[in-house]
Amino acid sequence: MKLIDNYIYLIGKKLPLKGREDIKKELRSILLDDLEERYGEKPGIEEVKNVIKDFGSPSEVAKKYGRNRGPIDPEYTDIFFLILKLVAGAMCIAFTTVFVVSIFTAGSESTNILTGVLQIPLNVLFGTLTATGVITFIFIIMTRLGVSTNFTVDNDWVECELESVEIGDMSESKPEKIVTMLLLFICIIIFNFFPSVLVFFEDLFEKSGILLSHRLNLEVFRVYAVLLSLTAAAEIAYYLVLIKTDTKTSGMKMYHSLISLADVVLLIVMFNSSNLFPPTDSGSSLLVGYKLILLINIIVSSLEMLTSLGKTAKKRIEMEMSKDK
Amino acid sequence: MEDDKVVDNLLQELKRGILVLSVLLSVDEASYGYSLVTILKEKKVDIEQNTLYPLLRRLEKQGLLESLWDTEESRPRKYYKISERGKEVRRILKSEWSRNNNIIENLIREGGK
Numbered sequence: 001m002k003l004i005d006n007y008i009y010l011i012g013k014k015l016p017l018k019g020r021e022d023i024k025k026e027l028r029s030i031l032l033d034d035l036e037e038r039y040g041e042k043p044g045i046e047e048v049k050n051v052i053k054d055f056g057s058p059s060e061v062a063k064k065y066g067r068n069r070g071p072i073d074p075e076y077t078d079i080f081f082l083i084l085k086l087v088a089g090a091m092c093i094a095f096t097t098v099f100v101v102s103i104f105t106a107g108s109e110s111t112n113i114l115t116g117v118l119q120i121p122l123n124v125l126f127g128t129l130t131a132t133g134v135i136t137f138i139f140i141i142m143t144r145l146g147v148s149t150n151f152t153v154d155n156d157w158v159e160c161e162l163e164s165v166e167i168g169d170m171s172e173s174k175p176e177k178i179v180t181m182l183l184l185f186i187c188i189i190i191f192n193f194f195p196s197v198l199v200f201f202e203d204l205f206e207k208s209g210i211l212l213s214h215r216l217n218l219e220v221f222r223v224y225a226v227l228l229s230l231t232a233a234a235e236i237a238y239y240l241v242l243i244k245t246d247t248k249t250s251g252m253k254m255y256h257s258l259i260s261l262a263d264v265v266l267l268i269v270m271f272n273s274s275n276l277f278p279p280t281d282s283g284s285s286l287l288v289g290y291k292l293i294l295l296i297n298i299i300v301s302s303l304e305m306l307t308s309l310g311k312t313a314k315k316r317i318e319m320e321m322s323k324d325k
Numbered sequence: 326m327e328d329d330k331v332v333d334n335l336l337q338e339l340k341r342g343i344l345v346l347s348v349l350l351s352v353d354e355a356s357y358g359y360s361l362v363t364i365l366k367e368k369k370v371d372i373e374q375n376t377l378y379p380l381l382r383r384l385e386k387q388g389l390l391e392s393l394w395d396t397e398e399s400r401p402r403k404y405y406k407i408s409e410r411g412k413e414v415r416r417i418l419k420s421e422w423s424r425n426n427n428i429i430e431n432l433i434r435e436g437g438k
Contacts, residue, residue, distance in 0.1 A: 019382075022403075023382070025394075025401065025403075026358065026378065026403045027378070029357070029358070029400055029401055029402050029403065030358045030359050030374070030378060032400055033357070033358070033359035033360075033400075033402075034359055034374070037359065037363075054374075055374060055375055056375050060375065061375050064375055064376060064378075064379040065379045065382070
């Protein structure tokens with residue numbers, strides 16, 4: 001009954017934490033009762049889909065369990081969060097644009113650029129918090145007045161997509177994904193438009209008295225920056241889809257693994273490039289500089305990739321074994 | 326079109342109160358979710374599955390129903406039964422229903438056809 005489990009998993013993601021497991025357990029029992037009553041003990045996939053379709057989309061079902069829970073009616077939950085996401089995205093674009101324009105119009109030294117870059121996330125955070133307050137206030141009033149939107153994000157939901165849903169843990173939070181996207185976006189901006197910031201950090205580090213074993217060659221780095229930006233953009237696209245659908249399918253997992261693989265390969269090539277990191281005259285035998293960061297990144301990314309592949313393989317084997325039984 | 330929506334909303338409001346009383350009148354014997362849908366449908370109570378199940382949980386939370394998981398059958402099922410508090414509330418609702426029913430019947434007879 002993989003379809004039923006996937007369906008309940010999707011509902012569960014939208015349910016309040018309190019009582020979630022009990023509701024899921026009860027829903028499973030109810031759906032199986034319904035299925036058996038309508039199609040007997042051995043229903044086909046299409047019959048399972050019919051029962052699920054009649055029961056309603058995961059959002060609809062979850063909403064009914066969340067009624068009268070807070071100052072904002074659960075009917076508005078989807079549109080409320082969608083607007084917050086759009087506002088946060090608009091803030092990112094707006095503050096970055098303002099920053100870029102200010103550089104071209106005013107002209108800045110590297111320290112000012114660095115301050116400006118660091119100020120972007122802060123501005124985005126405070127701007128989004130202010131907007132969140134205003135939006136929340138509007139939605140509370142809408143709840144009080146009983147304005148109806150009849151809006152659900154998954155109203156074009158089709159039960160045939162259930163087969164590709166992969167059940168995972170529910171620990172991934174949306175803010176985490178948004179922060180990751182924001183960091184990737186900042187990396188793209190720095191790598192392509194302000195790579196001198198990286199050299200600035202090298203200079204800053206050497207002021208501590210520790211000598212670098214190698215330095216970054218900015219001319220060579222510009223070529224790698226394009227490739228790094230491509231993998232970062234692919235990852236941003238992945239997180240955008242994940243936030244929109246709130247579902248990690250096996251196809252998406254495969255896509256993410258391929259991006260991670262491309263990233264690791266690129267980092268290894270960069271690590272081995274003596275043109276990118278020419279040695280300094282310090283004579284230091286230790287790996288001090290950006291290569292050390294690259295090495296840590298390669299190890300962590302490889303471990304993450306292997307763990308993810310291991311989990312997928314384990315799940316596949318378990319599924320095959322349950323089929324055989 | 327707008328009129329249809331208004332009528333739909335009014336009917337929904339009217340139904341909401343009826344459903345609670347209908348459920349409270351049908352759970353003297355312990356029943357699980359799906360069997361209760363069948364019982365209510367047999368009694369011509371029009372209720373959707375995904376409306377009934379959250380309603381059962383809400384009534385349980387309000388102390389009007391008691392629940393128990395039966396794990397001895399082939400599949401675990403959650404059974405609901407009216408509580409003592411539920412019986413008391415049901416008695417009040419029933420008498421209020423009869424009173425309102427008389428009022429409405431009188432109003433209809435007096436010309437609100």
